[in-house]
Amino acid sequence: MLELRLVQGSLLKKVLEAIRELVTDANFDCSATGFSLQAMDSSHVALVALLLRSEGFEHYRCDRNMSMGMNLQNMAKMLRCAGNDDIITIKADDGSDTVTFMFESPNQDKIADFEMKLMDIDSEHLGIPDSEYQAIVRMPSAEFLRICKDLSTIGDTVIISVTKEGVKFSTAGDIGTANIVCRQNKTVDKPEDATIIEMQEPVSLTFALRYMNSFTKASPLSDQVTISLSSELPVVVEYKIAEMGYIRFYLAPKIEEDEDMKS
Amino acid sequence: MLELRLVQGSLLKKVLEAIRELVTDANFDCSATGFSLQAMDSSHVALVALLLRSEGFEHYRCDRNMSMGMNLQNMAKMLRCAGNDDIITIKADDGSDTVTFMFESPNQDKIADFEMKLMDIDSEHLGIPDSEYQAIVRMPSAEFLRICKDLSTIGDTVIISVTKEGVKFSTAGDIGTANIVCRQNKTVDKPEDATIIEMQEPVSLTFALRYMNSFTKASPLSDQVTISLSSELPVVVEYKIAEMGYIRFYLAPKIEEDEDMKS
Amino acid sequence: MLELRLVQGSLLKKVLEAIRELVTDANFDCSATGFSLQAMDSSHVALVALLLRSEGFEHYRCDRNMSMGMNLQNMAKMLRCAGNDDIITIKADDGSDTVTFMFESPNQDKIADFEMKLMDIDSEHLGIPDSEYQAIVRMPSAEFLRICKDLSTIGDTVIISVTKEGVKFSTAGDIGTANIVCRQNKTVDKPEDATIIEMQEPVSLTFALRYMNSFTKASPLSDQVTISLSSELPVVVEYKIAEMGYIRFYLAPKIEEDEDMKS
Numbered sequence: 001m002l003e004l005r006l007v008q009g010s011l012l013k014k015v016l017e018a019i020r021e022l023v024t025d026a027n028f029d030c031s032a033t034g035f036s037l038q039a040m041d042s043s044h045v046a047l048v049a050l051l052l053r054s055e056g057f058e059h060y061r062c063d064r065n066m067s068m069g070m071n072l073q074n075m076a077k078m079l080r081c082a083g084n085d086d087i088i089t090i091k092a093d094d095g096s097d098t099v100t101f102m103f104e105s106p107n108q109d110k111i112a113d114f115e116m117k118l119m120d121i122d123s124e125h126l127g128i129p130d131s132e133y134q135a136i137v138r139m140p141s142a143e144f145l146r147i148c149k150d151l152s153t154i155g156d157t158v159i160i161s162v163t164k165e166g167v168k169f170s171t172a173g174d175i176g177t178a179n180i181v182c183r184q185n186k187t188v189d190k191p192e193d194a195t196i197i198e199m200q201e202p203v204s205l206t207f208a209l210r211y212m213n214s215f216t217k218a219s220p221l222s223d224q225v226t227i228s229l230s231s232e233l234p235v236v237v238e239y240k241i242a243e244m245g246y247i248r249f250y251l252a253p254k255i256e257e258d259e260d261m262k263s
Numbered sequence: 264m265l266e267l268r269l270v271q272g273s274l275l276k277k278v279l280e281a282i283r284e285l286v287t288d289a290n291f292d293c294s295a296t297g298f299s300l301q302a303m304d305s306s307h308v309a310l311v312a313l314l315l316r317s318e319g320f321e322h323y324r325c326d327r328n329m330s331m332g333m334n335l336q337n338m339a340k341m342l343r344c345a346g347n348d349d350i351i352t353i354k355a356d357d358g359s360d361t362v363t364f365m366f367e368s369p370n371q372d373k374i375a376d377f378e379m380k381l382m383d384i385d386s387e388h389l390g391i392p393d394s395e396y397q398a399i400v401r402m403p404s405a406e407f408l409r410i411c412k413d414l415s416t417i418g419d420t421v422i423i424s425v426t427k428e429g430v431k432f433s434t435a436g437d438i439g440t441a442n443i444v445c446r447q448n449k450t451v452d453k454p455e456d457a458t459i460i461e462m463q464e465p466v467s468l469t470f471a472l473r474y475m476n477s478f479t480k481a482s483p484l485s486d487q488v489t490i491s492l493s494s495e496l497p498v499v500v501e502y503k504i505a506e507m508g509y510i511r512f513y514l515a516p517k518i519e520e521d522e523d524m525k526s
Numbered sequence: 527m528l529e530l531r532l533v534q535g536s537l538l539k540k541v542l543e544a545i546r547e548l549v550t551d552a553n554f555d556c557s558a559t560g561f562s563l564q565a566m567d568s569s570h571v572a573l574v575a576l577l578l579r580s581e582g583f584e585h586y587r588c589d590r591n592m593s594m595g596m597n598l599q600n601m602a603k604m605l606r607c608a609g610n611d612d613i614i615t616i617k618a619d620d621g622s623d624t625v626t627f628m629f630e631s632p633n634q635d636k637i638a639d640f641e642m643k644l645m646d647i648d649s650e651h652l653g654i655p656d657s658e659y660q661a662i663v664r665m666p667s668a669e670f671l672r673i674c675k676d677l678s679t680i681g682d683t684v685i686i687s688v689t690k691e692g693v694k695f696s697t698a699g700d701i702g703t704a705n706i707v708c709r710q711n712k713t714v715d716k717p718e719d720a721t722i723i724e725m726q727e728p729v730s731l732t733f734a735l736r737y738m739n740s741f742t743k744a745s746p747l748s749d750q751v752t753i754s755l756s757s758e759l760p761v762v763v764e765y766k767i768a769e770m771g772y773i774r775f776y777l778a779p780k781i782e783e784d785e786d787m788k789s
Contacts, residue, residue: 081413344676
């Protein structure tokens with residue numbers, strides 16, 4: 001028996017909007033620790049990892065570990081029927097082939113039950129080792145979203161280059177080139193406006209803008225985004241989910257040699 | 264000679280937006296009593312009845328009963344050219360094949376005349392008897408709109424079930440099922456937030472969501488909607504138009520036997 | 527060497543949005559006087575003339591006259607990447623085949639460089655003589671936009687008729703006719719709400735609404751629009767750009783004889 005009651009139901013709505021474009025079907029894993037998901041995008045290029053810790057739920061009952069396969073489009077359709085102030089409860093009986101999402105309005109006037117069929121999905125859980133990164137950039141998520149969107153009007157890939165002074169996002173396309181530099185800025189009125197760079201050594205990596213734009217769908221979850229970069233590793237784009245966990249996107253850099261071999 | 268001056272012209276704009284999706288062409292009937300319309304939707308399944316009583320107009324002159332056939336899309340196009348604060352006057356000469364909509368801005372700076380050709384439309388006026396209903400639900404129109412819209416993402420029909428405790432809206436589709444219960448609630452801060460159930464006996468009826476969604480286009484006209492249900496009768500979905508009249512939609516319930524015969 | 531620094535960068539964004547629908551490619555001319563453009567629309571019916579005087583720039587360096595051919599869609603794409611509060615600098619080296627748009631955020635945290643390829647465009651500069659007009663109408667630009675948009679739902683052309691009392695906009699189409707009269711009104715609370723008519727003699731001219739609608743894309747640049755009319759001359763639809771210059775659209779009236787010859 002599974003029963004997870006989340007007072008701030010809008011968080012779950014935002015999580016689904018953040019990943020439904022990237023991932024079609026995925027297993028949600030429930031354990032005593034929390035409610036989590038790890039899935040590749042449909043083209044097997046990017047990886048998304050979600051964690052909502054059990055402590056973040058008002059009520060968290062998970063008698064035994066469960067893996068529930070869901071179609072994320074259908075799940076998002078149902079969650080969109082929850083009001084932004086609704087309390088959401090996820091319920092499933094042991095061995096059942098359905099999951100129920102219950103939405104309660106704040107004044108308890110309106111109670112909705114949406115029951116969705118579960119799916120059998122093959123998946124292997126990748127162990128993601130903790131790594132040291134050459135550079136970690138923390139910046140306003142709205143700024144990162146805007147930059148990825150703007151550069152997409154010019155080119156298909158973004159080069160992210162980090163130095164002590166700041167982080168530079170560059171692209172090039174048929175109509176010209178673009179460079180956007182964000183300077184480190186710790187002395188801001190609101191902490192969520194800060195741009196903070198922790199750098200071991202300068203790094204410059206190239207990524208497909210298409211995926212970066214998908215990742216920024218998670219911006220409503222957090223005022224800040226953290227981008228962790230190393231030459232030998234996939235970039236990690238992380239949005240913290242207040243006091244509950246995170247959503248992390250992993251994407252391998254494009255390798256120059258590959259580009260050369262093509263041409 | 265007809266001359267009807269409506270200070271709150273936005274009401275007429277909203278009326279047209281409420282019915283233009285459902286009805287293509289219709290006769291507007293003018294008499295000493297008021298300005299009214301009765302029309303079937305284009306698939307002859309739903310009926311809409313509108314009444315704007317003469318007392319609601321600042322000036323109401325209707326020398327003799329007139330029936331004016333209008334294309335509602337064209338009429339809506341013209342009314343959309345009226346500002347939301349404009350005074351609207353409907354004018355027609357006896358025997359004329361046109362009607363004129365005059366829009367005056369509040370400060371009289373801008374005066375517009377839109378003249379539209381009338382049409383000959385065959386129509387018979389149905390007498391709708393006053394009936395006793397097994398259950399009458401009054402609820403916020405925005406809530407009813409939201410529920411119909413949400414359920415449409417899951418299924419094609421809605422079962423509306425009324426008990427003393429509340430009203431339940433249910434649907435089922437390929438991806439799962441949904442039930443939304445609204446409890447009776449008379450103790451609200453604002454009267455327009457109330458959900459009030461008058462029940463003679465429990466009732467449970469099935470309707471096509473497509474029509475219900477069309478009816479909810481009238482929501483801007485009224486904060487509350489009244490749904491009157493009886494097993495033997497079409498449902499009535501009514502939006503009151505402040506101090507002037509109403510717009511009522513009638514829709515026959517789907518009969519279970521029909522469903523069984525199909526399968 | 528060219529370097530033009532515009533503190534209110536949003537002005538340049540609005541200028542591009544105003545003309546990019548009408549003009550595909552055009553030469554921007556830079557001289558000591560200012561930054562200007564004159565171009566025919568792609569169907570060679572309307573003419574647009576833009577002037578941004580050098581005094582309106584915080585910094586204006588133009589060592590020698592330059593003519594820079596730009597694709598306005600591409601330029602608009604780049605300018606849309608500037609924030610509304612950004613300072614925009616236009617830079618070009620002598621003889622270079624590129625132009626650079628630099629966007630600085632107000633707090634200097636974010637600096638973007640967008641480099642665009644220039645084009646060779648043949649163009650001849652038309653001398654536009656100063657003329658006397660039979661009637662000049664000054665009115666709120668939002669009102670003029672609304673009227674052109676509203677009339678477009680009814681017909682394809684607008685007849686603009688000016689008398690001492692006011693200006694009348696008329697159209698006719700399949701579904702009917704429309705007349706909108708705006709009365710002269712000098713006694714308004716806010717000067718931008720005034721409608722002022724300077725008339726030497728009454729005038730009535732017919733124009734294609736399609737172009738008028740294009741011209742109204744400049745409405746965000748100015749609260750007021752000035753329409754100058756004479757029977758023998760193209761109409762001038764002018765939007766002043768605060769303390770910097772103007773954008774003017776010229777359009778020849780439709781001649782009745784032409785219409786008759788067609789039929």
